[in-house]
């Protein structure tokens with residue numbers, strides 16, 4: 001069997017279809033993993049890495065005394081499966097294989113993933129041949145070519161990837177642990193540090209420092225308005241920026257008519273067609289279309305997997321000779337770009353453009369398959385179109401501009417104007433992404449005079465350097481050798497998700513700056529790109545087999561040890577610096593009660609609130625939604641009224657939830673419940689707020705005496721207020737229980753959220769589960785519930801209520817269950833139903849029922865029903881069964897009417913017994929008659 005291992009499931013599926021040709025491909029799921037089979041071949045897709053590097057056991061405890069952060073540098077490293085199901089399927093298939101082909105992506109990461117698969121296969125099959133297929137696009141031609149030229153795995157390339165993996169783990173884990181412990185951060189708030197991440201963060205933080213320390217310089221620009229052939233024309237003074245205001249004023253003063261044309265220069269400018277896309281230039285171009293780097297990469301990978309574009313991780317900007325450009329054009333003829341393709345074919349430049357970097361692994365990014373907007377959807381189409389148009393542009397002629405420059409003289413002051421006109425569109429025709437602003441100047445002749453319509457002196461300021469946009473940052477990282485084409489966008493994504501940077505352009509957060517500045521001060525190796533550049537060079541040496549993996553990792557270990565020498569010597573200082581700087585990030589503003597700082601607090605990473613830094617003297621606090629709704633962070637915006645920063649909840653993968661001013665929100669969300677207090681008035685509410693009491697619990701916690709003093713009300717009124725607040729709390733508790741019940745029982749649908757249902761129920765006066773049990777059907781339907789749900793809900797609610805009442809009445813849980821099944825709803829049923837009946841229905845022994853009846857009735861203040869022993873019941877049963885017409889099924893009905901033996905039957909009122917039991921009165925009469933007949937006979941006999 002030939003086993004082919006692809007990088008992902010989707011590539012396995014596509015490669016299978018391409019290799020199978022006309023054969024049918026069978027798709028099977030084994031242990032949840034897809035396989036694709038034809039002939040004697042089986043394909044399975046990985047999920048990228050299916051194993052990860054990790055430390056050996058014993059290093060998970062951050063607080064271990066014997067194993068401080070530094071110990072991670074020399075800790076043993078193992079590979080652990082992260083995708084267990086794929087690993088076990090791969091090994092199961094490998095046992096049966098007589099040939100294995102690794103068909104993962106063709107680059108360092110792909111080679112490493114391939115080596116991981118290789119090791120998993122070798123572990124279970126020592127003898128099998130393992131080969132490697134290398135391709136740059138998942139298209140039929142490319143895949144068939146790759147499988148006809150199978151080679152060996154490149155272990156040197158994989159070792160380079162492995163060394164980076166190990167070094168990243170070592171640096172990242174040990175430094176993150178050290179800094180987090182130093183700054184007393186844990187759980188969701190750890191401070192991560194990384195080999196590429198930290199220098200990148202430093203670049204952003206340093207740029208921010210430059211911007212802050214920038215002192216703007218004033219300068220002046222002099223322009224002149226004139227007119228030619230009816231159209232206005234603005235001329236610039238050739239001096240450009242006047243740094244001296246007096247110079248500018250003097251030049252303006254000297255500017256006088258006549259305004260004379262002194263020189264007209266015309267020329268032609270070549271506008272070169274762009275070079276082929278590599279990863280960085282694709283990300284930059286996509287950034288201009290609004291894609292974040294990470295998103296552009298995700299979409300590009302998706303397009304690659306589906307065969308629409310070539311492999312998107314490449315440093316190559318020169319089309320290799322082996323790439324058939326005509327064939328690519330041919331593919332594009334079948335798309336919406338057929339008109340552009342035809343134009344390119346007519347005007348094609350002799351050689352395609354070429355960039356500076358040529359490498360052999362992958363061609364520049366180019367289209368490989370035809371697609372339609374409907375097929376791809378908006379986002380994917382946007383990126384696909386960009387790749388197609390860039391490809392077409394690289395085959396198109398240069399554009400040509402006609403340039404014109406006209407110089408003037410006004411009273412000895414030189415002015416000028418330049419213009420440009422696109423003479424030959426060239427590549428711009430097929431690549432409309434970069435602006436080509438034409439500026440037309442009317443024809444002028446030397447010596448010609450024009451009027452001066454105005455002279456303007458404009459004051460301006462020099463601008464600080466701009467912040468990095470994501471695409472600009474990626475470019476700069478590339479220039480500095482930070483990260484690789486595959487990792488740069490991920491590093492930026494991590495900085496954002498760890499809240500070290502925010503916005504686009506990117507700004508460092510307080511934490512981000514605090515961490516960088518402390519590291520720069522005490523161990524700047526971590527924040528400088530040199531170290532990571534050295535590693536890239538060493539990796540290159542591993543690829544070329546001039547150094548070994550262990551050698552490079554060993555060197556990195558030594559470097560990290562010396563970093564720790566510096567860090568450990570300043571641990572306390574580093575911790576204090578970061579903590580001092582970051583406390584600001586949690587501070588929201590002044591406490592309304594005592595004026596000290598209010599701070600965002602998180603408890604065990606689960607709940608969060610805003611508390612006063614004056615605690616325990618000041619207990620003022622504002623509750624916030626749980627962390628599962630998002631972590632609370634401070635925004636820059638400040639509430640005018642309360643001088644508190646606005647709060648936002650952020651959660652990975654969810655839209656942020658803006659709470660606004662926490663106090664405004666606190667007041668607003670509690671106003672409605674405060675108004676549930678019967679004696680609440682607007683005036684009283686205002687007085688409560690003025691005393692910083694915003695919630696019902698605030699009132700309950702206060703003493704009546706305090707309330708009377710703060711609100712200037714009588715002590716009786718204050719006591720009443722506390723009592724009413726307590727009742728409201730009880731109501732709220734019952735309502736929240738009802739809400740929980742609804743949430744558990746009813747599935748939300750469009751237009752009926754749980755909150756909406758609860759709201760409608762509350763409006764109808766249904767405040768708790770008990771009320772729901774006895775609610776009218778139409779009321780429930782009005783709240784958006786279906787017939788079926790209404791019945792189910794009511795039954796469940798009734799059961800809960802009954803269960804609760806029986807429990808409150810003091811009955812044991814085991815029996816309660818049986819009673820509920822028998823339809824007993826509360827203590828009153830014990831008072832009205834005969835114990836014999838309850839016993840027959842529930843299966844509880846009759847004597848136990850009698851005991852329970854006594855307990856239940858006395859707790860509810862009801863009369864205790866008659867008692868009966870098991871023995872008496874048995875005897876009565878025999879008596880009744882002896883009566884003609886009474887069988888087992890009739891017994892239970894009779895019990896219901898309190899008829900338990902011959903005597904009680906004889907004494908029964910037929911009408912009433914019929915109503916209670918459901919047995920026709922005539923039949924009861926007949927039974928009574930037959931008893932008295934028997935009775936007479938008996939008497940005659942004796």
Ligand SMILES: [Zn+2]
Pocket residue numbers: 591592593594595596612613614618619620
């Ligand atoms: Zn306070």
Ligand SMILES: [Zn+2]
Pocket residue numbers: 639640641642643644661662663664665
């Ligand atoms: Zn406010």
